[in-house]
Amino acid sequence: MPFELSERSRAEIESLIARYPTKKSCLLLALRVVERQQGWVSLDGMALVAAMLGLSPAEVYGVVTFYPHYKREVHGKYRLMVCGTLTCALLGMKRLVRHIEERLGVACGGARTADGLFSLEKVECIAACGGAPAIQINDQYHENVTPQKLDDLIAACRREHAAGGGPPMPPGPVRDEPARVAHFLPALGLGRVAPVGV
Amino acid sequence: MAMATTFQPFLTRNFGEPLALDVRWCLERGAYEGARKALAMPPKAVIEEVKLSGLRGRGGAGFPCGMKWSFVPQDTGKPVYVVCNADESEPGTFKDRALIDRDPHQLLAGIIIACWAVQAHTAFIYIRGEMVHGHAVLEKAVADAERAGVLGDTVLGAAFPLRVLLMRGAGAYICGEETGLLTSLEGNRGYPRLKPPFPAVVGAFGCPTVVNNVETLGNLPHIMVNGARWHASMGTEKSPGAKVFSLSGHVKRPGNYEVPLGTPLMDLLDGPGGGVGGTGRLKAVIPGGSSAPILTAEDCKTAKLDYESIAQHGSMLGSGAVIVLDDSVCMVDAIWNLMRFYHHESGGQCTPCREGTGWVEKTVARIEHGRGRMRDLDVLLETCDNMQGKTICVLADAAAMPLRSYLKKFRAEFEAHITQGKCPFG
Ligand SMILES: Cc1cc2nc3c(=O)[nH]c(=O)nc-3n(C[C@H](O)[C@H](O)[C@H](O)COP(=O)(O)O)c2cc1C
Ligand code: FES
Numbered sequence: 001m002p003f004e005l006s007e008r009s010r011a012e013i014e015s016l017i018a019r020y021p022t023k024k025s026c027l028l029l030a031l032r033v034v035e036r037q038q039g040w041v042s043l044d045g046m047a048l049v050a051a052m053l054g055l056s057p058a059e060v061y062g063v064v065t066f067y068p069h070y071k072r073e074v075h076g077k078y079r080l081m082v083c084g085t086l087t088c089a090l091l092g093m094k095r096l097v098r099h100i101e102e103r104l105g106v107a108c109g110g111a112r113t114a115d116g117l118f119s120l121e122k123v124e125c126i127a128a129c130g131g132a133p134a135i136q137i138n139d140q141y142h143e144n145v146t147p148q149k150l151d152d153l154i155a156a157c158r159r160e161h162a163a164g165g166g167p168p169m170p171p172g173p174v175r176d177e178p179a180r181v182a183h184f185l186p187a188l189g190l191g192r193v194a195p196v197g198v
Numbered sequence: 199m200a201m202a203t204t205f206q207p208f209l210t211r212n213f214g215e216p217l218a219l220d221v222r223w224c225l226e227r228g229a230y231e232g233a234r235k236a237l238a239m240p241p242k243a244v245i246e247e248v249k250l251s252g253l254r255g256r257g258g259a260g261f262p263c264g265m266k267w268s269f270v271p272q273d274t275g276k277p278v279y280v281v282c283n284a285d286e287s288e289p290g291t292f293k294d295r296a297l298i299d300r301d302p303h304q305l306l307a308g309i310i311i312a313c314w315a316v317q318a319h320t321a322f323i324y325i326r327g328e329m330v331h332g333h334a335v336l337e338k339a340v341a342d343a344e345r346a347g348v349l350g351d352t353v354l355g356a357a358f359p360l361r362v363l364l365m366r367g368a369g370a371y372i373c374g375e376e377t378g379l380l381t382s383l384e385g386n387r388g389y390p391r392l393k394p395p396f397p398a399v400v401g402a403f404g405c406p407t408v409v410n411n412v413e414t415l416g417n418l419p420h421i422m423v424n425g426a427r428w429h430a431s432m433g434t435e436k437s438p439g440a441k442v443f444s445l446s447g448h449v450k451r452p453g454n455y456e457v458p459l460g461t462p463l464m465d466l467l468d469g470p471g472g473g474v475g476g477t478g479r480l481k482a483v484i485p486g487g488s489s490a491p492i493l494t495a496e497d498c499k500t501a502k503l504d505y506e507s508i509a510q511h512g513s514m515l516g517s518g519a520v521i522v523l524d525d526s527v528c529m530v531d532a533i534w535n536l537m538r539f540y541h542h543e544s545g546g547q548c549t550p551c552r553e554g555t556g557w558v559e560k561t562v563a564r565i566e567h568g569r570g571r572m573r574d575l576d577v578l579l580e581t582c583d584n585m586q587g588k589t590i591c592v593l594a595d596a597a598a599m600p601l602r603s604y605l606k607k608f609r610a611e612f613e614a615h616i617t618q619g620k621c622p623f624g
Contacts, residue, residue, distance in 0.1 A: 019361075022384065028367070029366060063386065067370055069369030086488060090447055125287060125289040127294070128295075130292050130453045132452070
């Protein structure tokens with residue numbers, strides 16, 4: 001079923017258009033509206049935003065793929081983002097990454113767990129160096145993280161999921177993304193269109 | 199220590215106070231008095247006051263704030279914008295996140311002052327995408343301020359309409375560079391633009407724009423209340439005022455500490471920082487974020503935390519992110535980590551940066567893994583030559599500068615990796 005913007009999402013994007021200097025300047029925030037409603041930013045979502053802002057889908061796709069923070073289909077319901085930059089690296093980041101890889105059976109920067117619950121990636125300094133090593137799980141910061149604390153956090157995610165809570169579950173990689181992109185982006189083929197985020 | 203007894207922190211004074219999120223409490227405590235005072239003065243007089251205070255930008259470059267404002271033309275017939283740079287992503291830096299999360303009204307008061315000074319009726323706060331909490335704090339603060347008559351059609355009773363719009367980034371370091379930020383703000387990939395024209399003349403949406411860091415703006419209410427002289431009396435002659443330093447790495451008590459500029463580096467480390475952590479033996483310090491050239495333990499003995507002293511020691515104060523390295527740290531491994539960062543974060547627009555950061559990352563990785571050749575050290579320096587000063591923005595320089603300094607000050611470690619065919623640190 002193709003994704004549709006809800007009334008609330010549409011109204012929010014309309015209100016951005018009314019307040020920001022140009023339609024295009026609403027793009028980064030409009031994508032966040034899609035991300036909140038859908039749980040990730042899909043190709044359909046990009047096309048809908050493009051239509052509302054009077055942009056080409058190609059332009060929107062080009063923007064989304066520049067910014068690694070948007071959640072996409074490939075990410076897990078719980079996106080584990082371990083800071084890999086210097087201070088965290090000095091204070092135990094590698095141990096955390098290994099621990100998650102072993103616990104969840106995933107590779108850092110690779111595919112998510114088979115149940116779709118978790119994906120693991122290294123990110124760059126998240127401005128939490130005073131609490132290194134630091135990670136983010138979706139929107140939440142966790143500082144001074146230890147393997148023990150990680151186990152607790154992972155268990156908490158599982159409990160939330162089992163209780164029917166948490167954000168929507170992304171569907172996994174879009175198998176025909178290149179073909180679909182080529183279809184709605186005739187002019188593409190330039191720039192960085194590498195897989196996003198991971 | 200002398201500084202602890204005489205200096206009263208002001209930027210961070212509300213850090214332990216949850217009520218600082220309440221606009222009523224802030225109004226009662228005078229958080230907006232500086233803005234009120236500014237609004238009663240001619241804009242030019244506000245610019246003069248800030249010039250006189252000597253306040254320098256806290257985002258990294260240390261450019262005099264009042265002077266930047268004075269470049270804004272008032273006769274273009276176009277709107278003027280103020281943009282608060284809250285993209286904080288220079289590795290090691292975590293002060294702006296704290297300033298936003300814990301005292302958003304201090305920032306809004308600063309924004310009002312900047313907007314009045316350059317006659318801007320719209321301000322943007324560009325906050326990095328990861329700071330979801332900070333964004334929510336700001337959304338609430340702006341809404342509360344509008345309801346309280348602090349922002350909106352009138353500002354604190356003055357007939358000066360002002361709205362503050364928020365923008366969220368999405369995980370790109372390059373959007374902290376002011377022109378990359380502006381391109382991103384307009385809804386594009388965050389590609390920096392050539393300067394000149396400088397943003398003050400042609401900035402957001404082709405209009406004159408002031409870009410200021412969160413901490414720079416946070417200083418303004420205090421300068422307006424206490425006067426330029428008060429500000430200039432702190433710190434050193436050329437680096438007046440106080441600054442929030444983000445202390446991290448091998449230090450016993452990491453955290454944000456506000457001290458007067460000119461404070462000896464070791465006083466910060468041994469005082470509030472509680473001394474060197476890890477092995478307890480200091481090897482090196484990065485004094486101003488990952489782009490800052492490295493200081494050896496010897497350099498640290500005489501370095502003071504002001505723009506001039508750190509420059510005399512061959513580095514820069516930058517964002518005020520002080521990263522402490524103990525003697526267990528392999529300097530090749532450390533710079534490899536940073537070169538990986540710059541390669542990942544290169545916007546990809548300019549070949550010397552996109553390719554250069556990739557090359558140096560690979561070469562340093564090879565050395566770290568014991569497969570380097572002596573020739574590589576010269577190749578690294580040559581690559582730095584080909585990166586520096588040859589690109590649209592200075593991200594390439596920000597990568598090359600620290601690399602050069604590690605090669606210069608810790609060359610023996612690079613050579614040991616090569617001759618031993620492995621990392622001596624295991
Ligand atoms: C690669 C790069 C990244 C930067 N990142 C930031 C940042 O995250 N936050 C910031 O305030 N300034 C950053 N700057 C500095 C800005 O370009 C600009 O100088 C600053 O926001 C101006 O504000 P100020 O004068 O108040 O310091 C960066 C500069 C470069 C070259
Ligand atoms: S280095 Fe990890 S949060 Fe800054």
